[in-house]
Amino acid sequence: MTTMTARGPQRRAPGAVRRGLRRNLTAYGFLCGALICFAFFSWYPMVREFLLSFQKTNFVGPPEYVGLDNFQTVIEDSAFAPAWINTAMFSGLALIVGYAVPFVAAIVLNELRHARAYLRFVVYLPVMLPPAVAVLLFKWFYDPGAGLFNQILGLAHLPALSWLDSTSTALISLVIVSTWMNLGTGTLIYLAALQSIPSELYEAAELDGAGLFKRVWHVTIPQTKLILLVMLLLQIVATMQVFIEPYLLTGGGPENATVTVAYLMYQYAFSFGNFGGGGALGLMLMLVLMVFSAVYLRVSRDNQI
């Protein structure tokens, strides 16, 4: 703030250099808060992530470099392979429902002339809930005894499931919560995209005799192709960081059936006190996600969105 000395009207500096200097100083005065915050809480941690995964950190002495030891430790962990498989499975399963359903929902919502505000509100409601609330709520629904889901299955005369307690259904249970929480985001984004499709295209397609599905296939999808691709990448990156669901619902169990990479990373750091191992897992996850991020960056730059 000290850089913003009032500029007296009579002292208009003749040199452009001097004015430029003053402008720069002022600008950096405005920027300093952000620079400090980014330096401490974004840029430095990014660098530290690389260092961390090659170090042994014990909080007593200074960290020492141990080469690839941390990577070896985590790769030899019996939970390593399940963590990656579960993360990929979670992401894949979440995409099957969480990717297609919002698009279809948006197409239908876009045709409706009534109750639009209500439907938009309702579909986004779960997104507004704190995720911990939604997850704990579903934990109760999954209760094998008096839980809502088994009650519904009972009403439909279907056999009860053990949901979170069985290796075969635990992961899909996590996917259900996660999808329920996030469906609204995609739906509203697609809805916005659909509303910008020019009506002429539909009219022309209809004059050419295209039926409903042909119009979706030849007009709606090509017109929203880009946003569909962007959302695909963003959703993959988001779902592969899954943490809160295993943390609150299963603790990674039963028998590692729901341990995910992010959860294993957390466990390494905060349960085993091995920040190096956690850092190594984080770095591997970062490298995988960077591939998707890079594609996303490429796509959005090429298309100037």
Next chain:
Amino acid sequence: MSHSTVESSSRPSRPVRPAPPPSPGHGKTRRSRAPKKKMERQFRGLVSPHTLNTRRGRTIYWIVLVTVVVGFTAIFVFPLYWMVTGALKSSEELATIPPSFFPTSIDWSVYAEAWDQLDLGLFLRNTVIYAVGAWLFTLAIDVTAAYALSKLRPMFGKLILALMLATLMIPPMVILLPAYLTVKDLPILGWNLLNTPWAIWLPAAANGFYIFLLKRFFDSIPRELLEAAEIDGATPFRILWSIVLPVSRPIIGVVSILSVVTVWKDFVWPLLVLPDSDKMSISVGISSLSAQMPQNVLMAALVIASIPAIVVFFIFQRSIMAGLTAGSLKG
């Protein structure tokens, strides 16, 4: 839709372009259709208004409408209904099979019990402090930074912006551990920010997306407006305060809502940096005590924790949805 009358000559179909935001194709005055009401949406989607007006079209439309409304209500509202009523039931009633759709006796005392047992007042107050502080820091830091990058254009401004936007490419989860270690022992300064609100406030302000949104908006403010003030001798801070901020209300609203809601919803970061039980945010506090609570008390706590979010959503729906689409089309 204001320029609907000008749009009479339909232009030749342009090559496929991604979503020009204010779409001109909405208000079309086609031959036979008399302009009924000015305000009525002349918008059409997949299904033409003509098809909708046939008897079959109308029937299908109403069937779809009812299915969608019932389906959405069942999927998105019913779980919340179950949560609210679950908290009104006694433990015995919760355990009965099949469950009662309406609670047999409405007993609000469970809510009071949850409030006392989980110390929700404390958790709520903490969360408000974290959210409001994060909001103020975000505005103070990101607005000034975006203004400097947009209007003052210092040396290396482009580089700084690129570095800030680059942080958006890093998924937050993968720098969780180093960020935690940084907050635990701040480099150079050696401060330990764990269990202090600063651990929430300052990292929340380091958000490339807000800077991006603000800068993009500031870029659209005409230069002449600022130059006129500059000639009158206004300092850069004065220009920001009296000219830029008043015209930037919409985007500042969007950023405000986003920042408050993000901090309110966040779980992992407060879980790590605020481990003391009297410093916890509401999400972390409830989940840390969830295992020891009777089911109905836990549900009451969850209801109380969701009320602020739902109220905020109700009031600021428009800004929240604007922020959502701003995030999707750019980013």
